Amino acid sequence: MRLKIVFNILGKLLIFVGLAMVLPLLVALFYREIDVLSFVVSMGLTISIGKIMQKFSFSQQEIRHREGFAIVTLGWILISIFGAIPFMLSGIFDNFVDAFFESVSGFTTTGATVIMSLESLSHSILFWRSLSHWLGGMGIIVMSIAILPELAGSMQLFKAEVPGPVHDRLRPRIKETAKTLWVIYLLLTVIQILLLWLNEMPIFDAVIHAFGTVSTGGFSSRTLSVRAYDSLIIEGIMVAFMFLAGTNFTLHYQVLRGNIKALFNNKEFRFYLFLVSTAIILITINLRLQVYKSLIESIRYAAFQTLSIISTAGFATVDYDIWPPFSRGILLVLMFIGGSAGSTAGGIKVIRIYALMKKGFQELYKLIHPRAVTSLKIGNRAVSEEVSTSILGFFFLYIIVFVVAAITLTSFGIDIVSSVSAVAATLGNIGPGLGLIGPLKTYISLPVTGKLLLSFCMLLGRLEIYTVLVFMLSGFWRK
Secondary structure, three states: HHHHHHHHHHHHHHHHHHHHHHHHHHHHHOOOOOOOHHHHHHHHHHHHHHHHHHHHOOOOOOHHHHHHHHHHHHHHHHHHHHHHHHHHHOOOOOEEEEEHHHHHHHHOOOOOOOOOOEEEEEEEEHHHHHHHHHHHHHOOOOOHHHOHHHHOHHOOOOOOHOOOOOOOOOOHHHHHHHHHHHHHHHHHHHHHHHHHHOOOOHHHHHHHHHHHHHOOOOOOOOHHHHHOOHHHHHOOOHHHHHHHOOOOOHHHHHHHOOOOHHHOOOHHHHHHHHHHHHHHHHHHHHHHHHOOOOOOHHHHHHHHHHHHHHOOOOOOOHHHHOOOHHHHHHHHHHHOOOOOOOOOOOOOHHHHHHHHHHHHHHHHHHHOOOOOOOOOOOOOOOOOHHHHHHHHHHHHHHHHHHHHHHHHHOOOOOOOOHHHHHHHHOOOOOOOOOOOOOOOOOOOOOHHHHHHHHHHHHHHHHHHOOOHHHHHOOOHOOO
């Protein structure tokens, strides 16, 4: 592995993160807050370290597999470490683990927090939290590919960071694909900001919540999250954009080009729509029978929380931790499924669940008709044995990591419900879970070891497990 290439690109990523700190610095200056110094120091330190690492120059060459895995894994860890510096310097936390947890949660678009009262934070810190997951939503590496000429053809970096088992190119060149993804991402963000602002949400809050929705991050500027506004229109806007954020961005591109048929011809989108609709109907019926007297109220809360969980945004308008077991069970299942491949959502991904179900039915068919020759198809496209094996492998790795992490959490004295939901919520990049980390609670009560474990789960979930685990294998470092 050519370490000069790795260090050089990591340096560029740090410089980019340092420059991104200019935005919260401007917010601090605008609101005349004392955190100006925190961001000046953080920015200076991050850019300086990046400049030192960038000294490892290299001639423009194609990045190999191992270098791609190393850059993406180390890049996200370094970005999270340096992203935690403003939190420490502002005095919010008295230990680095909490600051690191908050930073990882932001960049991985998890939205889990250890902050008890958001209203006590400065505007600049609130903005930095939300900016971190807006940058992490589409991917800092993908943005770098779009900007840096030396990464123009870096398919290895693109594949290592963009979520999902299949990457349909929007354009012939990776650089153009990255640019197109970010343009769509920015367009959705701007439209949502305007819609929220026009419906009486303060402009600062509108920016924060649009960042959190389109990135499926879920950080809010209010401790009560979206519930604080108690507005059906605002919730409706959030529901619509959470649905869009959980949809494959290649489909957004097709729709913008006028090809609306591509949306409904896509098997994953149709299955995603089916899952969302079914979950809303089942939860609505359950809530109407056991919790709320009004059908409208039941639909309102069921729709919002269903989209919030399956898109992995993690916003809340109600304490669903006190809902009946049936509704909570559906939400827990949705935590594992997540959104579509090629979206900003986390989780196993709808396309993988769909492929696994088809594979299961295919095996049942072969038991009845042992001589039948069948192949796994999604739509009109045959799924190769390589992709099929990769999907199965990912699913089992996901379950193994989940089980091991959940059992480890219980060994720290955390109850089983909180442990299971905490791992599901961090591995799926959702944020809030059940029990100790319910929608109206935070992760502050967890021990230091628990926070570090869940930080690792967030990184695993955001980078789709393979990228991080391959990097950790001893064989990865052998020549």
